Amino acid sequence: MAKTKFRFNQETLSYDRIRHSAKSVILKIAAYFVGSLIIAAFYYVIWAVFVDSPKEKLLRNEISQLTLQYELIQKEMGEIEVVLDQLQETDDNLYRSIFEADPVSSAYRTAGTGGVRRYRELDGYSNAQLVMETTEKLNMLRNRIYVQSKSYDELVVLAENKEDMLRAVPAIMPISNKDLKRTASGFGLRIHPIYKIVMMHNGMDFTAPTGTEIYATGDGKITAATSQKGLGNYVTIDHGYGYTTTYAHMNGFNVRRGQRVKRGDVIGYVGNTGLSLAPHLHYEIKYNGNYVDPANFYFNDLTADEYERMIEISSNAGQSFD
């Protein structure tokens, strides 16, 4: 029940009852209502700023968890990058130099990274920088791994070819030459034994008795097994990769034209046919059509010391055998 209020009237010296108009009552109620609303809003703002709702708490936890995860991923990617750096270095400096291939260009290795700023759609979020960095790094790693695996594919092909090439290139002496005693005359200017003038000697001579076995010095295909006035009976092998070898003054053949031979196969026998002073083998190597010194193609046979001695013997001989 509402209290009845009175006001003291000084003229009549009596109390008059205070009567409220409906309007003033409504105004008063409205004032109370607005006032309490303002206070409520004030408290709500205070509460919202300083106290999280359970859902907000959950989200906040989740964000910090994700941030942590991202940071961990970044750290791991950094470690992967170090490994990739090492792989790249070995690739460029070791494998590619073994196979005489050019290093993968750095432009190709870093293609598709950096430059234009990607992932712009992530801008504006508070952790955008972290997410963008991580995504960019991931993309860069993916690209580098792709380039690296491509490079390895190439190296596998190179290695396979190299094996084939190593079998083909002349690499042994054409006859058994223990103690190098059969080395007679080397590559270079020599006195011709028959013309008695200084002439270019395009190969290396090995003295040996008639009938001594002559070996193919590398894998290849016989392109000639025939006779000629100067070389006598001779065999030529095409080894591919720019190399051919010729074996002259033979006594007889053990191969036919068109036949494929492997290194060490007996292709014929030492003789004294053609322009020859005595039974010996004249051995020539051509690389891309030009004569080269066979002394440099015995890597499978000679130690460094033996090589020195052979060079000495073959260059001291003033006269060749053909």
Ligand SMILES: [Zn+2]
């Ligand atoms: Zn010769």
